[in-house]
Amino acid sequence: MEARGVEELRTYEEINKKIKSGDAIVMTATEFIEYVGRYGLEKASKDVDVVTTGTFGAMCSSGAFLNFGHSDPPIKMIRCWLNDVPAYAGLAAVDCYIGASSMSETKPFEYGGGHVIEDLVSGKEVELRAEGRVTDCYPRESIETTVTLDDINQAILVNPRNAYQRYNAAINSSNRTLYTYLGILLPNYGNIHYCGAGELSPLYKDKDFETIGIGTRIFLGGGIGYVIGEGTQHNPQNQMGTISVCGNLKQMSGEYLKGAVFYRYGTTLYVGIGIPIPIINKRVAVSAALKDSEIFTNVIDFGVPSRNRPIVKKVSYAELKSGKVEINGMEVKASPLSSFKYAANIAETLKKWIEKGEFLLSRPVELIPNYREFKPLIIKRRELIVKDVMTKEIIIGKLTDSIKDVAKKLTERGIDHLPIVDSENKLIGIVTSWDLAKAIAQDKKELVDIMTKRVITAKENDLIDTVVKRMEEYKISGVPIINDSNHVIGILTTDDISRKLVRRRLL
Amino acid sequence: MKLKLIYSHENVKRPILAEIILKTNLLINIIEAQVTANIGEMIIDIPSEGERLKEVINYLRSKGVIVKEVIKTIEIDYEKCIGCGACVSSCPANAIKQNSNWNIEFIEEKCIGCKICVYACPIKVIKAV
Numbered sequence: 001m002e003a004r005g006v007e008e009l010r011t012y013e014e015i016n017k018k019i020k021s022g023d024a025i026v027m028t029a030t031e032f033i034e035y036v037g038r039y040g041l042e043k044a045s046k047d048v049d050v051v052t053t054g055t056f057g058a059m060c061s062s063g064a065f066l067n068f069g070h071s072d073p074p075i076k077m078i079r080c081w082l083n084d085v086p087a088y089a090g091l092a093a094v095d096c097y098i099g100a101s102s103m104s105e106t107k108p109f110e111y112g113g114g115h116v117i118e119d120l121v122s123g124k125e126v127e128l129r130a131e132g133r134v135t136d137c138y139p140r141e142s143i144e145t146t147v148t149l150d151d152i153n154q155a156i157l158v159n160p161r162n163a164y165q166r167y168n169a170a171i172n173s174s175n176r177t178l179y180t181y182l183g184i185l186l187p188n189y190g191n192i193h194y195c196g197a198g199e200l201s202p203l204y205k206d207k208d209f210e211t212i213g214i215g216t217r218i219f220l221g222g223g224i225g226y227v228i229g230e231g232t233q234h235n236p237q238n239q240m241g242t243i244s245v246c247g248n249l250k251q252m253s254g255e256y257l258k259g260a261v262f263y264r265y266g267t268t269l270y271v272g273i274g275i276p277i278p279i280i281n282k283r284v285a286v287s288a289a290l291k292d293s294e295i296f297t298n299v300i301d302f303g304v305p306s307r308n309r310p311i312v313k314k315v316s317y318a319e320l321k322s323g324k325v326e327i328n329g330m331e332v333k334a335s336p337l338s339s340f341k342y343a344a345n346i347a348e349t350l351k352k353w354i355e356k357g358e359f360l361l362s363r364p365v366e367l368i369p370n371y372r373e374f375k376p377l378i379i380k381r382r383e384l385i386v387k388d389v390m391t392k393e394i395i396i397g398k399l400t401d402s403i404k405d406v407a408k409k410l411t412e413r414g415i416d417h418l419p420i421v422d423s424e425n426k427l428i429g430i431v432t433s434w435d436l437a438k439a440i441a442q443d444k445k446e447l448v449d450i451m452t453k454r455v456i457t458a459k460e461n462d463l464i465d466t467v468v469k470r471m472e473e474y475k476i477s478g479v480p481i482i483n484d485s486n487h488v489i490g491i492l493t494t495d496d497i498s499r500k501l502v503r504r505r506l507l
Numbered sequence: 508m509k510l511k512l513i514y515s516h517e518n519v520k521r522p523i524l525a526e527i528i529l530k531t532n533l534l535i536n537i538i539e540a541q542v543t544a545n546i547g548e549m550i551i552d553i554p555s556e557g558e559r560l561k562e563v564i565n566y567l568r569s570k571g572v573i574v575k576e577v578i579k580t581i582e583i584d585y586e587k588c589i590g591c592g593a594c595v596s597s598c599p600a601n602a603i604k605q606n607s608n609w610n611i612e613f614i615e616e617k618c619i620g621c622k623i624c625v626y627a628c629p630i631k632v633i634k635a636v
Binding site for chain 1: 589590591592593594595596597599601605608609610623626627629630631
């Protein structure tokens with residue numbers, strides 16, 4: 001295979017010459033897909049010089065560097081707030097970084113750094129409050145004033161991670177509503193939320209990063225920006241590549257930078273990004289022509305509170321965009337969180353800029369890597385797991401036991417929970433002393449009528465913290481510990497936890 | 508037709524709604540209910556119009572329940588809406604749709620007034636009214 005980025009069909013110079021003379025053929029990704037469908041890839045890649053893309057979604061790893069200029073007497077800001085939103089001030093005296101997901105100290109979950117950026121870019125006055133460290137250089141101790149975007153020296157949007165090629169879709173198998181960064185997830189597979197622009201997605205339209213790299217000129221927040229490198233968590237081998245970008249906030253617009261809130265999750269910023277894809281070789285053309293039906297992502301179960309959330313289904317963006325996805329024989333409604341309407345506007349706007357000769361393409365100084373190891377965070381201090389704390393002695397009951405047998409077992413062994421197993425020793429229920437009290441009160445005779453059949457369980461390698469949360473959620477005081485084949489290998493009760501944790505602390 | 512019912516201290520303990528259901532045979536749906544020992548508020552949906560609806564309203568009023576028609580539940584600022592869709596699948600009643608241009612459409616009749624969309628909207632362009 002030829003080197004990535006080979007300019008076989010046309011060079012950047014040739015494209016820019018055509019843009020300047022008004023002869024460049026530019027299409028949005030949507031138009032290009034249609035053109036390829038009608039005339040074939042061969043002709044399309046010969047005819048079309050540039051394909052424009054767009055995305056407009058929540059991008060938490062966004063923010064802006066601001067330089068306020070010096071007051072008199074001057075201050076070295078060590079803590080700084082904009083409209084009560086903390087900004088990072090560990091830089092030079094009057095520089096700060098306002099991050100999109102930093103939340104207001106007076107209106108958390110309502111207003112955040114993303115809103116500050118939108119307010120600034122929309123020309124609104126923003127309150128600046130700062131505390132300083134008094135030195136001979138900087139005698140001032142604090143400052144309170146207002147600033148507008150025009151008042152300040154530089155305002156540079158610098159986003160360390162934007163424009164995921166595609167993103168996981170989310171569903172919720174649990175029986176409670178979840179409030180996530182992928183929106184409100186209704187219980188029992190109630191809905192699916194998804195992100196990413198599918199066939200308009202900038203980084204999916206050049207999925208091997210043959211044209212995108214350091215120095216690529218892009219549409220950013222309604223103005224012009226640049227790719228400054230791979231984004232954090234760049235994971236291109238799984239089509240989850242990202243870029244970091246920067247641009248002058250002063251020429252951007254509130255239309256394409258919108259502060260946003262995810263209910264009970266936090267604040268963020270919707271960022272508009274459009275990237276022109278020069279059709280420099282056949283592979284780029286193939287990538288740019290990918291349709292929603294050829295771009296896949298995974299529906300992930302957010303009902304499982306772990307880093308490795310299970311994949312419920314692999315789906316195409318076409319299926320997601322249809323509004324309905326079939327999950328376990330049920331039809332589940334799906335809706336996006338990023339705006340396809342704005343994404344299409346961005347691709348269209350970028351196309352117009354290029355057609356008018358206002359926007360030239362730039363050859364990247366260095367391409368974004370198309371492979372990057374993706375590391376998890378290893379917790380090096382050992383955390384308590386179920387195995388460390390659980391009672392390993394197995395006391396169980398059989399379904400054939402009478403209520404009296406069960407009562408005897410509980411009292412003789414001084415326990416409150418008795419897992420019930422079937423003839424193959426697999427867990428099928430649990431009986432607690434409370435269930436026995438109920439049996440007497442309600443005059444129940446059969447074990448099957450009083451035991452809880454939907455047993456909340458844990459595995460021996462689960463974190464104690466996770467299991468405690470589960471016990472709190474279901475308001476229970478003990479969980480049977482099972483192995484992969486559903487055999488009981490122990491029990492963990494609140495007694496075990498308090499007793500062993502106290503002993504650990506005493507040691 | 509959706510109605511908001513306000514029960515007072517005197518009538519909150521009486522099964523007025525059950526009486527109406529038995530009397531009229533109508534499948535009345537309780538959409539929202541907040542009932543304490545002293546006061547109760549309910550939003551109900553009555554699958555009926557005209558005379559039969561009047562009958563229900565008159566009966567409720569005769570028992571001292573304050574009855575108000577629920578005309579509007581939410582309002583969407585379409586000018587500011589970015590058409591993302593966060594509200595669409597969050598709505599348990601399928602009262603919000605996206606058309607082929609991804610613009611949002613609100614179907615008033617289907618709305619059950621739960622207000623999830625108000626919370627789901629990241630740009631805060633949906634208001635409860």
